[in-house]
Amino acid sequence: MATGVQEVLPPALDSTSDPPPVFDGTTRLYISYTCPYAQRVWITRNCKGLQDKIKLVPIDLKNRPDWYKEKVYPANKVPSLEHNNEVKGESLDLIKYIDSQFEGPKLFPDDPAKEEFAEELLSYTDTFNRTVYSSFKGEGEAGTAFDYIEAALSKFNDGPFFLGQLSLVDIAYAPFIERFRAFLMDVKEYDITAGRPNLATWIEEMEKNEAYKQTRQDPKELVEGLKKRYMALLQAQL
Numbered sequence: 001m002a003t004g005v006q007e008v009l010p011p012a013l014d015s016t017s018d019p020p021p022v023f024d025g026t027t028r029l030y031i032s033y034t035c036p037y038a039q040r041v042w043i044t045r046n047c048k049g050l051q052d053k054i055k056l057v058p059i060d061l062k063n064r065p066d067w068y069k070e071k072v073y074p075a076n077k078v079p080s081l082e083h084n085n086e087v088k089g090e091s092l093d094l095i096k097y098i099d100s101q102f103e104g105p106k107l108f109p110d111d112p113a114k115e116e117f118a119e120e121l122l123s124y125t126d127t128f129n130r131t132v133y134s135s136f137k138g139e140g141e142a143g144t145a146f147d148y149i150e151a152a153l154s155k156f157n158d159g160p161f162f163l164g165q166l167s168l169v170d171i172a173y174a175p176f177i178e179r180f181r182a183f184l185m186d187v188k189e190y191d192i193t194a195g196r197p198n199l200a201t202w203i204e205e206m207e208k209n210e211a212y213k214q215t216r217q218d219p220k221e222l223v224e225g226l227k228k229r230y231m232a233l234l235q236a237q238l
Contacts, residue, residue, distance in 0.1 A: 006214065007051050009033070014060040019067040028082040030057045030072060034225060036175035037091040038079035039215050043171045044095040046211035048104030054081075092122055095168050107168045114163045117155060121162055121169045124148070128173070132180050136230045142184065146192050146199065149173070153198035160198075160205045174206055175215075182219040183226045 012033065020028060029045055031038035045054050059068055059078055069076035073087050080089045081097065088094060099107045109115050128145045135142035158164035162173075177192075181203070184190040193200035206212055 007056075010056060010058060012058040012060040013065055013068075014063040015065050017065055019065065019071055020057060022071050022082065023085050026082070027054045028057045029054050030059055030068070030078050030080045030082070032061045032078045033058055034217065034221075035061065035078050036179060039175035040091045040171055041079040041081070041094045041098065042215045043174065043212050044098050044107065044168065046214055047107060047166070047171065047209075048098060048102055050098070050102055050104060053102065054098070092125070092172060095171060099168060107166070107171070109163055109167060114156065114167075117152075118163060118167060118169050121152060122172055125172050125176075129176055132176070136183070136226070142180070142190070142192075146196060149177075150196040150199050153202055160201045162202075166209070170202075170206065171212075174212060177203065178216065178219075179222050179226065182223050186223045187227070 020026070029041060031042055042056070045051070045056075059065070061078070064076070072082065073080040073089060075089055077089070079091055079094055080087050081094050083101070088097060096108065109118060128148065131140060131145040132142045134140050152162055153160075155162070156164040159166075161167060162169040177199075181192050184192060193203065
C-alpha cells in the first residue's frame with residue numbers, strides 16, 4: 001500500500017500547455033492544488049494507495065487550458081476523473097466512486113448505523129461550508145457549524161474520527177476545516193477548537209495522516225487566498 005509514498009507533484013497545466021493523451025487507457029484525476037473540492041478526491045486517492053494507478057493532472061484555474069473544457073470535461077471545473085473512457089465530476093460522487101471501484105483500504109462503513117450517519121454528515125457538508133463562508137461576510141455565526149461538528153464527533157467512541165475510524169466523511173470535511181481554521185484564527189482571532197475537544201483531537205489525528213499531509217497547502221497561502229476573495233467584505237465589517 002502506497003499511502004505513505006511522497007510523490008513528486010507535477011506542475012499545473014495552463015493555457016500554453018499541451019493536453020495529455022486523453023482516453024488512452026490512463027486513469028487521470030484532474031485537480032487544482034488550491035481547490036478544496038479537488039483536495040477531497042486527491043486525499044481519497046492517496047488513502048487508497050493509488051498514486052501509481054491514478055495520475056494527477058493539476059490545472060491552473062486562473063489560466064486554464066481551452067482543451068480541458070473541449071476535450072476532457074465540458075463543465076470546465078475540477079475535480080474530474082478520467083476512467084474507463086469516461087469523465088466523471090462532483091467531489092462527493094468521486095470519492096465514493098474511487099472507494100468502490102479501486103483497490104485499497106475501504107473508506108466507507110458496512111455497519112448500517114455508521115453508514116446512515118455517514119450519509120447524514122455528507123449531506124450536511126454544503127450547509128456547513130455555506131454557514132462558515134457566510135460568517136466571513138458578516139452573515140450569521142460560524143460557531144453553530146463547528147458545534148455541529150463537535151457533537152458529530154462524539155457519536156462513536158471507537159476512534160477519533162466521525163465514524164470512529166478514518167472514512168470518506170473525514171476526507172469530505174478536512175479540506176474545508178483546514179482552510180476555515182487558518183482563516184478564522186488569522187482574521188478574527190477565533191480558535192475553532194476552543195471548547196471543542198473532539199474537534200481538536202480530530203484535527204490532531206488528521207494532521208498525522210500522510211495521505212492527507214501530502215495534499216495540504218501552506219496555511220499562510222490559504223489565508224491569503226481567502227483574504228483576496230473576501231477582503232472588501234472584511235474591510236466593510238471593520
